[in-house]
Amino acid sequence: xxxQRLFEYVLQNxxxxxxxxxxxxxxxxxxxxxxxxxxxxxxxxxxxxTYELFKGYRIQHSNMLGPYKGGIRYHEDVRLxxxxxxxxxxxxxxxxxxxxxxxxxxxIKFSPRKYSEEEVDKVTRRFTAALGNNIGPAHDIPAPDxxxxxxxxxxxxxxxxNMCNPDQKHNSxxxxxxxxxxxxxxxxxxxxxGTGVVMCIEEWAKHRRVDLSKTTYxxxxxxxxxxxxxVALHNxxxxxxxVNDHTGxxxxxxxxxxxxxxxxxxEHGGVAGYRDLETQDRNTFxxxxxxxxxxxxxxNQITEIEAxxxxxxxxxxxxxxxxxxxxxxxxxxxxxxxxxxVLANAxxxxxxxxxxxxxxxxxxxxxxxxxxxxxxxxxxxFWSCVEMTxxxxxxxxxxxxxxxxxxxxxxxxxxxxFP
Ligand code: NAD
Numbered sequence: 001x002x003x004q005r006l007f008e009y010v011l012q013n014x015x016x017x018x019x020x021x022x023x024x025x026x027x028x029x030x031x032x033x034x035x036x037x038x039x040x041x042x043x044x045x046x047x048x049x050t051y052e053l054f055k056g057y058r059i060q061h062s063n064m065l066g067p068y069k070g071g072i073r074y075h076e077d078v079r080l081x082x083x084x085x086x087x088x089x090x091x092x093x094x095x096x097x098x099x100x101x102x103x104x105x106x107x108i109k110f111s112p113r114k115y116s117e118e119e120v121d122k123v124t125r126r127f128t129a130a131l132g133n134n135i136g137p138a139h140d141i142p143a144p145d146x147x148x149x150x151x152x153x154x155x156x157x158x159x160x161x162n163m164c165n166p167d168q169k170h171n172s173x174x175x176x177x178x179x180x181x182x183x184x185x186x187x188x189x190x191x192x193x194g195t196g197v198v199m200c201i202e203e204w205a206k207h208r209r210v211d212l213s214k215t216t217y218x219x220x221x222x223x224x225x226x227x228x229x230x231v232a233l234h235n236x237x238x239x240x241x242x243v244n245d246h247t248g249x250x251x252x253x254x255x256x257x258x259x260x261x262x263x264x265x266x267e268h269g270g271v272a273g274y275r276d277l278e279t280q281d282r283n284t285f286x287x288x289x290x291x292x293x294x295x296x297x298x299x300n301q302i303t304e305i306e307a308x309x310x311x312x313x314x315x316x317x318x319x320x321x322x323x324x325x326x327x328x329x330x331x332x333x334x335x336x337x338x339x340x341x342v343l344a345n346a347x348x349x350x351x352x353x354x355x356x357x358x359x360x361x362x363x364x365x366x367x368x369x370x371x372x373x374x375x376x377x378x379x380x381x382f383w384s385c386v387e388m389t390x391x392x393x394x395x396x397x398x399x400x401x402x403x404x405x406x407x408x409x410x411x412x413x414x415x416x417x418f419p
Pocket of ligand 1: 145146244246297
């Protein structure tokens with residue numbers, strides 16, 4: 001299974017960096033485990049009248065820099081180890097891009113594709129009710145992740161609001177981010193993670209003097225993150241030649257229309273069968289030579305096996321944890337650069353933060369303003385990572401962890417550790 005050992009892998013990166021930068025040992029101890037691990041079981045009545053018991057998680061890793069923040073995943077492989085790892089990545093990500101937020105993650109172990117819309121809505125509402133006061137707009141703020149979307153978020157918000165005292169209802173919109181714009185969401189949130197990946201690629205291209213209009217790229221996962229990244233890179237004139245998802249792989253060296261593919265996937269649920277392109281196996285996807293590969297599906301997809309097949313100049317991690325430590329070693333030997341998840345996909349949480357701020361201030365920012373602010377934050381984070389790679393003679397992932405952990409360490413040192 002893809003997500004096994006993810007926490008071990010994230011800890012491995014964390015510990016290597018702690019050694020390298022000599023992180024304060026008490027800070028290291030505290031950050032090695034999440035603060036809270038909440039597991040709930042709740043029953044939901046299905047359309048046929050029977051009841052099913054669901055298992056949900058909310059892992060709160062750190063609130064040192066601000067309220068816990070992180071997505072909610074619906075997938076049949078969701079498990080404690082995975083959610084702990086993803087929560088820790090959120091702490092590192094929020095600190096890296098300098099948001100006043102901590103790290104959390106949640107999920108329910110089920111496949112929403114196998115249930116009706118009404119059943120999924122009931123699961124969302126019962127999960128929100130089961131979490132109760134463990135979440136809150138000034139305490140822990142969920143967002144979309146794999147298998148969830150704006151529809152899921154608005155159901156969470158509505159359920160939470162209905163459980164609030166009347167005088168608190170309208171201060172509670174910020175309980176989740178990634179809501180539809182008509183219900184307190186922000187412009188630019190749906191596209192933020194995918195376009196943010198491409199904003200990071202733009203900075204990398206400036207750094208390496210690469211003309212993006214002459215590049216080819218491939219994407220694994222054509223959901224929220226993958227499809228927006230696909231379209232944004234296409235807008236630079238780059239050529240999409242391979243896409244893989246849970247339904248199969250399509251390859252077309254002449255170029256795949258990223259916009260048309262997005263519409264197709266929305267209608268058919270996956271890439272298989274698109275424009276009569278032959279559906280190929282997963283290995284064909286990884287062995288297709290491209291300049292840029294964007295993993296935007298599950299974790300642990302690039303192990304040493306896939307890395308050996310790859311001939312890629314840059315991996316821009318839209319997904320969280322897509323590259324295993326062994327996979328990364330093989331890629332390094334091939335001089336493949338990696339834009340790490342904590343930087344490359346931080347656009348999602350940055351615009352979630354913008355949504356939360358707008359909710360708090362009862363403000364509305366237009367899309368240009370959101371994207372301008374997003375670009376500024378990501379660009380700053382990218383160049384601070386580049387500087388760190390030079391100071392520490394390291395790769396960008398290590399640099400990103402160092403920058404992030406330095407901020408957390410400084411905060412602990414200034415505040416002290418209670419009592
Ligand atoms: P999504 O549910 O919209 O799309 C998931 C995609 O992954 C789909 O195209 C699906 O076909 C594909 N997929 C699922 N199982 C697969 C398999 N076994 N092999 C190949 N492809 C498979 O999810 P999303 O929101 O786009 O999230 C994708 C990744 O990006 C996740 O790792 C998530 O944690 C990360 N991420 C998402 C956000 C966000 O704002 N949504 C923010 C940061 C990071």
